[in-house]
Amino acid sequence: MIKEFRLPDLGEGLTESEILSWKVGVGDTVSLNQVIAEVETAKAVVELPSPFAGVIKELHEQPGSVVEVGKPIVSFEVADDAGGSPCVPSGTVPSGAGNEGSGEAAVETPKREPNLVGYGAVVEGSGRPTRRARNFAPVAGPAETTPAESAVQVVEPAGTRPADTRPTERPRSTPPVRKLAKDLGLDLVQIRGTGPGGLITREDVQEFAGQAEEPSAPMAGQAVTPRAGAGERETRTSIKGVRKHTAAAMVQSAFTAPHATEFLTVDVTPSLELLARLKDSRAFAGIKLTPLTLAAKAVLIALRRQPALNSRWDEENQEIVTFHYVNLGIAAATPRGLTVPNIKDADALQLPELAQALAELAETARAGKTTPADLSGGTISITNIGVFGIDAGTPILNPGEAAILGLGAVRTMPWEYRGEVALRQVLTLSLSFDHRLVDGEQGSRFLADVGAILAEPGMVLTMV
Known part of the structure; x- marks a missing residue:
């Protein structure tokens, strides 16, 4: 069975991380919680443990790639010990599940495997890890899957939801983004977030306001080190990681x-x-x-x-x-x-x-x-x-x-x-x-x- 592991939120609502290095390669056998990668967030360098025991099937991102939270980064081949049924989000009901004779849907209790950094693999057939309940709009029930589709399972970081699910509570965004929207006279309720879990990003606000978008993050495998050729009079360095976080924090502090x-x-x-x-x-x-x-x-x-x-x-x-x-x-x-x-x-x-x-x-x-x-x-x-x-x-x-x-x-x-x-x-x-x-x-x-x-x-x- 193939399982994909998506980049989790490694702390306090961070939206992206950079893959610094892989500690494993395709074909390597790994154990649960074995360190598989070293990633850099806007705050720190973090060792990423494996949520599964199995064989590395594919590495979706290369060192130097800046990856958004919720994007697949690695696929595992694991033993099919639970019939290959897909993971079911906490609080939803698998098709046909219910209390016999009562007509009431049975809600499964999520279970976690041991973990190191606050996220965890979900036991086959159980729900995803639960978090504090939030007031979301209703979503349609799970679609039927074919045997081929059910062979691939996805582990999402806690707190993410389908991109088309719109919250009925206050729009999700960070303080700098809320300030930008306020300065531009925009109402965040009118802006659709494209970030993880519907998070409204700076680019979303700028696009809505008709402003020019900032340069995008480097693509997978693209060089991100300072570049300067022979005879060039300047060097350009990508703004990311701690420097990017520090700059945003200092601007927020100085102007707030x-x-x-x-x-x-x-x-x-x-x-x-x-x-x-x-x-x-x-x-x-x-x-x-x-x-x-x-x-x-x-x-x-x-x-x-x-x-x-x-x-x-x-x-x-x-x-x-x-x-x-x-x-x-x-x-x-x-x-x-x-x-x-x-x-x-x-x-x-x-x-x-x-x-x-x-x-x-x-x-x-x-x-x-x-x-x-x-x-x-x-x-x-x-x-x-x-x-x-x-x-x-x-x-x-x-x-x-x-x-x-x-x-x-x-x-x-x-x-x-x-x-x-x-x-x-x-x-x-x-x-x-x-x-x-x-x-x-x-x-x-x-x-x-x-x-x-x-x-x-x-x-x-x-x-x-």
Whole structure:
């Protein structure tokens, strides 16, 4: 029996992924959950496990191809151990099925095979994996299939539906697409989505508005690396993956949230002296400690006094959401571009645990192994521009967050100290915040608290 596997949504409604490499070839025998491919989403590189045990029959896409969610990427030849009956969507009734004598249709209960990334193969004869019920328009019952047709089964990612099924609820689209439609004065209800599950894409909006469409994604097998021939004066690089996601996120943030930025230059000599003592402490043996470690702890302490900086503006519901936990994002420059993974519940960590989490986060990011889950759900972020020798800047907010703190380079400078001029270790803090959520007073007090802790770590005793 031949089964096709379609590219699943690998996290948070992502609409496409790039095939980086295949770990298997045609004719290879694979086991359930064996890694068969490495794909790059707009957020991370993800290893794709096999949903079946069987033999690779065909690879539908080549490395370098950008594939939409829901498109077939690989076919398997598997043992025909269930009569070859096709998969039935959850909540639908196979032809002739029902409760004997009652005339009522029997709804089958979906079953999943073990899986690694949130999608799963469906056991033969059972329904697809279920998700939260959505209000869809009625669809016609399944058409009868011939034996030849029933020999091919398709596994679709959870959440997809036939392209001709139109939801009766609010049209599905992403925030940037909704903003584009609003700027163009268009009603999304009038636009038919061509994306996975009826998702309205930017191209759908542009086509409806009569604008020129953007260049399409590379075809399967087409070169996607920077191209420049002899004598050419420019190089063109395809915009995709992390770079594409970062660009969209920064544009959304810059033109949605009213940014305000404040600066504070601080003598951090006492903090560096504390770090030197901690490194010699048995409690921190083998743990990497940096100024970022203390800055992160200072941010977590200051947030207790200024919780407005740990919040989110919910435009759709016209609400301010204040978080009672802190998922601390740390901007990381990687070979794939800028990413902002976050440490979940960082406010619950003691200093040694926080230092260890920061070290693991950086190591994972450099190796390109950060997962989509680690890149989602941040509540406030830190960007350490000091590692590049930069003193200060105006950081752009991570979308959905109220604030981001920039750490400048630590420099030896003449500084007023106890009534005299002395050489001290000095750095500049840059705080950008969403002025819808954070007033100038709140932002200033937060920045002053962080600066006070770094200037004199003992000040923590007066804040907790």
